[in-house]
Amino acid sequence: MGTLLPVAQKGEGVLALKASVISQAEFNSQWLYQLTEAMHATMLERNGVGIAAPQVYISKRVIIVASKPNPRYPDAPEMSPIIMINPEIVWMSEQENLGEEGCLSVQNERGSVRRANEIQVHYFDLDGTKFELRLSGFPARIVQHEVDHLNGILFVERLSE
Numbered sequence: 001m002g003t004l005l006p007v008a009q010k011g012e013g014v015l016a017l018k019a020s021v022i023s024q025a026e027f028n029s030q031w032l033y034q035l036t037e038a039m040h041a042t043m044l045e046r047n048g049v050g051i052a053a054p055q056v057y058i059s060k061r062v063i064i065v066a067s068k069p070n071p072r073y074p075d076a077p078e079m080s081p082i083i084m085i086n087p088e089i090v091w092m093s094e095q096e097n098l099g100e101e102g103c104l105s106v107q108n109e110r111g112s113v114r115r116a117n118e119i120q121v122h123y124f125d126l127d128g129t130k131f132e133l134r135l136s137g138f139p140a141r142i143v144q145h146e147v148d149h150l151n152g153i154l155f156v157e158r159l160s161e
Contacts, residue, residue: 002038002156005042007105010107014059015105017051018151019061019091022061027126027127028126032085035056036126042104046084047071048102048104049072049076049142052147054152055104061086061087062085065139066081072102084124085128085150086123087150088121089119089144090120091119092118092120093117093118093136097117099113099138100112103145105149106154111156113145113155120132
C-alpha cells in the first residue's frame with residue numbers, strides 16, 4: 001500500500017478553492033507520480049470510488065476515477081482506475097438522473113444529487129497525452145463529483161430537495 005494522505009473535511013478552506021491547472025513542466029514528474037499513487041492508496045483505504053487532489057490538501061486539477069464495488073458503494077460497476085489531469089467536461093447529456101452520493105470529505109453524510117447521465121470529458125494522463133472519453137451512469141457521476149471538487153464545490157451544495 002502506498003503512502004496514505006490526510007483527507008480534508010467539509011469546512012476546510014482548501015475544499016472551497018478553484019484548483020490550479022497542472023502546468024506543462026509538471027507532467028511526467030516524480031512528484032505527480034507520487035501524488036497520484038498516494039491519492040489512489042488513500043482512496044482505496046477509505047473505500048472511495050474517486051478522489052480529487054484538493055481532498056488531500058493539494059489544490060491542483062488532478063482526479064482519480066475508480067468505480068468498483070465496495071462497502072460504501074456495493075452496486076458500483078467495475079472499471080480500471082483512470083487518472084485525469086486537468087479534466088474538462090466538454091459535453092453533458094440533457095438526460096439527468098438522481099443518485100445517492102457520499103464523499104470522503106463529508107463524513108457520514110449521503111444524499112441524492114441530480115447529475116447528467118452521460119458526459120464527455122477531455123483530460124491528460126501523467127505523461128501529458130490528451131484523451132477524450134465518454135462515460136455514462138455511475139462513472140459519469142463520479143467524474144462530475146470529482147470535477148466539482150476542482151471547482152470548490154462539495155456534493156452537499158447540490159443536494160436535491
